[in-house]
Amino acid sequence: MSGDGRKLVMTSIAIVVTVAVLPTALLLGPFFGRGSTSRLAAVLTFVGVLVGASVSLIGYVLNHRTERRLGQEQEEQRRQLKLEAAMRAGQLVSPTESGPAHPAALASGLLALTKLDYADLAVALLVDLWSADENEGKISDETAILVIDAALRSTSSSAQLVAAELLCRNAERLDACQSLHWPSSVDGCWIPSFSPRTKLLIVEALVRMTKTSPAEEGALRSVAVRLYGIWRDDPDDRVQGCIGKLIGKIVERLRDFHYGDFVHGSQMVTIDDLDRAARSASENPDGYLAKLTDDLGEHLCAWAASCGPQTLRPGALSTAAM
Known part of the structure; x- marks a missing residue:
């Protein structure tokens, strides 16, 4: 039994002794007087009730402490198992003696980390595994977007920032008409708790992806709905103005x-x-940001002007439901 547990038991015993002896001392004063037998019976009954209640209280407290300790031990075991699983997932990403890990193993390891709530580690590993140069990239764009989506959904602001940076860095290799090329967490919706830098990176990534995508009606619809989702869900007037x-x-x-x-x-x-x-x-009060927004807007305007009817290619129907 721990030191706190022993202190609790001793305190409870002291309470039992106090509540038992004090009333007895008070009531047994006239023990040899008139009606002493009935008075003694009442005292004994009272003491019995107090002792029974005190024992029940001690049992309840000890049981509560035991359950809490078991819960803490189980939580520690869960954390340990989760850490071991994350380490095994990390091994899938690591190079082997025969050379670099297979792309399927890389994808499995990264996605396993996101499911284990290690999105910050997964997106950090993604920095070296997803390159803007398609010849150097070790995982597919689709896998990278799934990892980025998990990082954006996480509660880690640093993981969100790294994810947004990677998305912006590789945006020009993505296709606005492919739903697997954009994180579903910000697809027509928004997470207003993002930091300002994360917001700016995602908006820039969206524009860069769009202006390098085929100039088609479907891509134009997609960027319109995605931009509107940001405008609708962000309460910041400066974000809405941009x-x-x-x-x-x-x-x-x-x-x-x-x-x-x-x-x-x-x-x-x-x-x-x-x-x-x-x-x-509206114009951003920061002149530098205002100029960058104007430049992105002009690129987007020029791209939109060249948009023609949607071509019938795989996924064309899904762009109608962006």
Whole structure:
């Protein structure tokens, strides 16, 4: 028994003795007086009740402490098993004696780490495994996006920042019309708790991915819905003003295709929604950021102007539900 447990038992015994002896001392004073037999019976009954209640209390407290200790031990075991599983997943990513790990092993290791809540470690390993040069990349774009998505969903601000940086760094190799090329955590929706740097990197990644994607109607719809999701869900006026400026660069071209609404899962984004977002455009008080936003907006505008009808290629139908 631990020191705290022994102290608890001794304290409880002291309470039992106190509540038992004190009433007895008070009531046994006239023990030899008149009615002493009935008084003694009452005292004994009272003491018995107190002792029984005190023993029950001691048992309850000890049982509670035992359950808490067992819970702590089980939690420690779970953490240990989780750490061992993470180490085994890390071994899948490590080079072997025969050479670099197989891409399938790399993907399995990284995704296993995200499932074990080690998204920060997974995205850190991704830095060396996902290169902007397709000839040097060791894992597929789709696997990298799954790891980035897990990192963005995590509660680690550092993991979110690294994920956003990697997404921006490799954005120009991604295709805006491929749903597996963009994290679902920010696909038509947003996480407003992102740090300012993480937000800027994701927005820049979205624009860079779009302007290097095929200039097609589907890609134009995709970027419109994704930008609107950021504008709708972020309460920061400066973020809304920046996104409103970008939406304003593409909304007229969207109108040329004569569509009034755009489906995104269970939500509907209308051309009126996009117009309202565009009207919120404002200049960032930071002149440097304002210039960067203007440059990105001009690139996006030029790309949108060249967009033609959607070609029938794999995944073309899914772009209608962006």
